[in-house]
Amino acid sequence: MNPSARVQSAVDLLDAIIVATRDKGASADRVAAAFFAQRRYAGSKDRRAIRDLAWRAIRSFGERPESGRAAMVALAARDEDLAVLFDGSSYGPALLTADEARAVEGVLPGWLTPLFSPLLAEAEWPALLERAPLDLRVNSLMAKRAEVAAQWPEAEILVQSRDGLRLPTGFAIETSAAYGDGHVEVQDLGSQLIAEACGVRAGMTVVDLCAGAGGKTLALAAHMTGQGRLIAADTSRDRLAQLPPRAARAGAGFIETRLLNPHREMAALDDLSSACDVVLVDAPCSGTGTWRRNPETRWRLDQRDLQRLVSEQARLMDLAADLVAPGGCLVYAVCSLLACEGAAQAAVFLERNGGFKAERPSFGAGRVDGAGLLLSPAHDGSDGFYMVCLRRL
Missing domain, CATH: 1.10.225 (NK-Lysin)
Structure with a gap:
């Protein structure tokens, strides 16, 4: 041509x-x-x-x-x-x-501009559309980060996370032995930090309520050292079906999966009511934090979509609250930089649920935004995320 x-x-x-x-x-x-x-x-x-x-x-x-x-x-x-x-x-x-x-x-659709977190200055907007690097999470069930990093001279150790590496965009990771052997998973730094914010340990009972294909579930499994009870739940049969082979490759065969019926989720989760140490709600959202990877989604989102997403996030948070044991933690996260899906959503949850208090994750990334933390491409070199830990009293 x-x-x-x-x-x-x-x-x-x-x-x-x-x-x-x-x-x-x-x-x-x-x-x-x-x-x-x-x-x-x-x-x-x-x-x-x-x-x-x-x-x-x-x-x-x-x-x-x-x-x-x-x-x-x-x-x-x-x-x-x-x-x-x-x-x-x-x-x-x-x-x-x-x-x-x-x-x-x-950069931004006009109607969305005033909805972004006030922390996101205009000077940061161009970074929302830069090409994203290739971030990896070393699977600590099967390998050590230093040993994996030594295989690639171009690898950067991500000091913000416990298992993170960064390689140049376009690196052919899926043809590498480390990937084939389950030693690494492709996972953005921000997603890795969400798993770390959960603070899970061996022996806990943990639910990943919106697990999808299980990227964060696998990170939680590694943090639990393969011990305890870890349930990956989702309403999408196709996405959830991707997890068992990924878990087998990662040496995380103890993960349970549960397919949920939309708006009737408790029928499959009733036995976990008030019994979970950690419930992660990585909720469906606008995806405004992932424009680096999917820039056309700016053209897809409209006000009706956003209203529906905000309502669904609130519903899922309330559902998750019923699963959390006293002293346990609900971790809410969205790959969004919109206040209505982040800080405002957390504030409204706390108004509805007086038996919870907010705790901010503690690691070397993010900015305080209301009760939680906001990560952004310009500030943190990750996709954009909001996350907050909500502790049941």
Whole structure:
């Protein structure tokens, strides 16, 4: 493909992604996979160039563009090398005109801007869309961090976490022996710190209430040294089914899984009522802290979605509170930087539940935000998270 044809293909890919975000369809990654599957003639260099250009556009616009061309025209307005590729050739984009639509560049969608935590200064916004590094958690059930780090000269030890390493973006970790042997898991620093905030120990009874595919469950298993009772629960059968083989690979065969029925979760958890030392609620959220990995989600979220998520978070926190034993801890976390999902959500929970008090996790990361801590890409080098420990009296 010539350079102009690549630009037009990036426009076409952006059009498909814009429609998917508007209609709550597939993720941008899945849209791209389907797009290239239908264009077998595009070689690997072509696909990489097209994807890089499309994602450059996605990262450049907080508001969803009117079209892929409007996004690309806006980029071309400040990039002469890109502008000359609008040459009107057979497979390239049509010539630029002075009056055509241009997307407006920016980081945050306008309606979301006032909802972010006041701790997040405007100077930090660009970091929300930088490419994320590759963070690993060394599985202490099977390996020691120093020994794993010695395998890769480029590895950085993440001093904020007990088992964290960082490798350059694009490192082929899944083909390494350390990954295949279960010695490491791919996990962002912030997610590792959520598991550490739980303060679990061997012999405890612990529930990961929104376990998904079990990334944080596996971290909890390692912190428990494989001893005690650890229950991974979720309402998604497909996601939960990914955990048993991951647990076997990680040497964490003691993990139990429980599939829950939405809004009838206690039917499967009743035996754990007031019996758990720690309940982790890594709740469904806006994902505003993970834009580095999924920048198109800025175009997908709307006010109705956010209201539904905030209500669901509150419901899950109250459900989890019923599982916590006296003296035990409910750890609430979201990969969000919005106050309504973080500090405000924790404050409202404490108003509803007088039998709990807030405790902030203690480690060398994050900023105090209400009752808990806020982590952000610019301040902590992690995805954005809010977390708080709520101790039952």
